[in-house]
Amino acid sequence: MSRIAFRHIALIGLGLEASSIALAARRAGFDGRITGTARTAATRDTALRLGLCDAVFDTAAETVAGADLVILCVPVGAMAEVAAAMAPGLAPQVVVSDVGSVKARVIADVAPHLPPNTHFIPSHPIAGTERSGPEAGFAELFDDRWCLFTPLSDTDPTQLTKLRDFWHALGAKTDTMDAEHHDLVLAVTSHAPHLIAYTMVGVADDLSRVTESEVVNYSAAGFRDFTRIAASDPTMWRDVFLTNKAATLEILGRFTEELFALQRAIRQGDGVHLHDYFTRTRAIRQGIIEAGQDTDAPNFGRTPLPPAEPDT
Amino acid sequence: MSRIAFRHIALIGLGLEASSIALAARRAGFDGRITGTARTAATRDTALRLGLCDAVFDTAAETVAGADLVILCVPVGAMAEVAAAMAPGLAPQVVVSDVGSVKARVIADVAPHLPPNTHFIPSHPIAGTERSGPEAGFAELFDDRWCLFTPLSDTDPTQLTKLRDFWHALGAKTDTMDAEHHDLVLAVTSHAPHLIAYTMVGVADDLSRVTESEVVNYSAAGFRDFTRIAASDPTMWRDVFLTNKAATLEILGRFTEELFALQRAIRQGDGVHLHDYFTRTRAIRQGIIEAGQDTDAPNFGRTPLPPAEPDT
Numbered sequence: 001m002s003r004i005a006f007r008h009i010a011l012i013g014l015g016l017e018a019s020s021i022a023l024a025a026r027r028a029g030f031d032g033r034i035t036g037t038a039r040t041a042a043t044r045d046t047a048l049r050l051g052l053c054d055a056v057f058d059t060a061a062e063t064v065a066g067a068d069l070v071i072l073c074v075p076v077g078a079m080a081e082v083a084a085a086m087a088p089g090l091a092p093q094v095v096v097s098d099v100g101s102v103k104a105r106v107i108a109d110v111a112p113h114l115p116p117n118t119h120f121i122p123s124h125p126i127a128g129t130e131r132s133g134p135e136a137g138f139a140e141l142f143d144d145r146w147c148l149f150t151p152l153s154d155t156d157p158t159q160l161t162k163l164r165d166f167w168h169a170l171g172a173k174t175d176t177m178d179a180e181h182h183d184l185v186l187a188v189t190s191h192a193p194h195l196i197a198y199t200m201v202g203v204a205d206d207l208s209r210v211t212e213s214e215v216v217n218y219s220a221a222g223f224r225d226f227t228r229i230a231a232s233d234p235t236m237w238r239d240v241f242l243t244n245k246a247a248t249l250e251i252l253g254r255f256t257e258e259l260f261a262l263q264r265a266i267r268q269g270d271g272v273h274l275h276d277y278f279t280r281t282r283a284i285r286q287g288i289i290e291a292g293q294d295t296d297a298p299n300f301g302r303t304p305l306p307p308a309e310p311d312t
Numbered sequence: 313m314s315r316i317a318f319r320h321i322a323l324i325g326l327g328l329e330a331s332s333i334a335l336a337a338r339r340a341g342f343d344g345r346i347t348g349t350a351r352t353a354a355t356r357d358t359a360l361r362l363g364l365c366d367a368v369f370d371t372a373a374e375t376v377a378g379a380d381l382v383i384l385c386v387p388v389g390a391m392a393e394v395a396a397a398m399a400p401g402l403a404p405q406v407v408v409s410d411v412g413s414v415k416a417r418v419i420a421d422v423a424p425h426l427p428p429n430t431h432f433i434p435s436h437p438i439a440g441t442e443r444s445g446p447e448a449g450f451a452e453l454f455d456d457r458w459c460l461f462t463p464l465s466d467t468d469p470t471q472l473t474k475l476r477d478f479w480h481a482l483g484a485k486t487d488t489m490d491a492e493h494h495d496l497v498l499a500v501t502s503h504a505p506h507l508i509a510y511t512m513v514g515v516a517d518d519l520s521r522v523t524e525s526e527v528v529n530y531s532a533a534g535f536r537d538f539t540r541i542a543a544s545d546p547t548m549w550r551d552v553f554l555t556n557k558a559a560t561l562e563i564l565g566r567f568t569e570e571l572f573a574l575q576r577a578i579r580q581g582d583g584v585h586l587h588d589y590f591t592r593t594r595a596i597r598q599g600i601i602e603a604g605q606d607t608d609a610p611n612f613g614r615t616p617l618p619p620a621e622p623d624t
Binding site: 077126127130145146148175185186188189190192193194195196197198199200201202203204205206207212213214215216217218219220222223224225226227228229230231232234235237238239241242245248249251252254255256258259262263266267269271274275277278279280281282284285286287288291293294 | 389438439442457458487497498500501502505506507509510511512513514516518519524525526527528529531534535538539540541542543547549553554561564566568570574575578581586587589592593594596597598599600605606
């Protein structure tokens, strides 16, 4: 018996997030209707071929017709346009949600387009991989990950509960916070780290004295973790930085300040400063493992584990 | 039949690298003698208990007595001291090597202490995890990873071949380069990325408005990859930065310059610049996967793979 109270889910955009939502909903026993649309015909065809949707449409308005849950799964910069395009097709009392990584801007871009008899509940499932497109999705993507809601002041608590139950059925844990606070937290845990990883990978690519083959061959030393982050979808990330500009720039300013202090410690040979700093950061890793947000296996489990110890 | 030509391996320092060398050598069929020493009695006891060594000694000079291969597995900043301490015990014609992440400084620190009838071949296996200590080692650590040699101008080619065969038996691929070039390449692929990851994790820890629990809970968005890198051994990394100062600071200077350009693009809303940059970095990831230096599984294989596609 499915725990999902909705009967017709419409997915606008059919990339990694949307395809994973479809697969996770089916895994949870959802036997209602799933419709979808995507910008390109190739993506729409792939989604049909994979059986992600019962039907795909060329327009957002056709896709949402009759749906009681609409989820916008497009890059943040495209939210305003798809909201305007789908609005004429929305059924009364529909729950409209999204998966955008930035929340204040999505609210500003989407809310004005929605008829008054709809329920808009902005959401952000914190789960993704470096892959994109409809073939990148998998049913387990949201298992034990967080889905954050940033409800508006007039959000109907009954609808929020329905949406929360939906995400629980998909495997996620949920929490609620203010949109501005969300954008600051994510600037720290996601947006700034992504920009930094993109930057470091770009620098490595630029250095002509260090040939690409050397950077690639000797990447196991730390750099390869940056390249995974820097392989993420370019359009999605361009939009994240442009729509969470203030918080991202604030965190990057703090980062640069701190980096300069560590550079000075290196230049001055201040080993105590460096050792203290590196000891403190080690403890944070332990917290993440205890919170179940990463594996404790060395190298993320990329390398085999040592044989079990008899007395450990 | 073991492909290892040495008969007695002495390990100075008994952490992740040394314990993995011992386990990988045994896996390769090495049936000679392994002796070891470590700074603390606790580490020496653990190594004995785990059966990593046939015998452990309190001093480096006792440990190397009779060995035909000595490998220095201590932090780069401790190399000079252990080289001086072991020198009186070295047998004639012994091969002395190391696993230090910085090569020019290790050569400067170790070479002056070695008697003329020894063969010093500086080495760097590019393999590690965020764990440290004798219990962190495992036999597969070096499989398909690179071990770089930075031989001196007077290195005996026969001894270099023996050492190369040793590392092949441990599962590694090998290459040879100049020590200064090594230090620049590693500044790009390892040292700068580590300092950047340490910095970002430290910044997150500092931000009192973003509570630790939020940073930890929502870390799956990219930050957790930084925390893994920033969980590496503090002493080892302090020494790396202090001994590869010039190359690390040069790469960090380039990084900051590039980061400022991207920050300006964000501030000015230059989406084309951002999208182009992020598209270029995505390609580098593909190169690393093709070179066998990382898994192609999304999230490093942390999350389950999607079901196989019939026609992909």
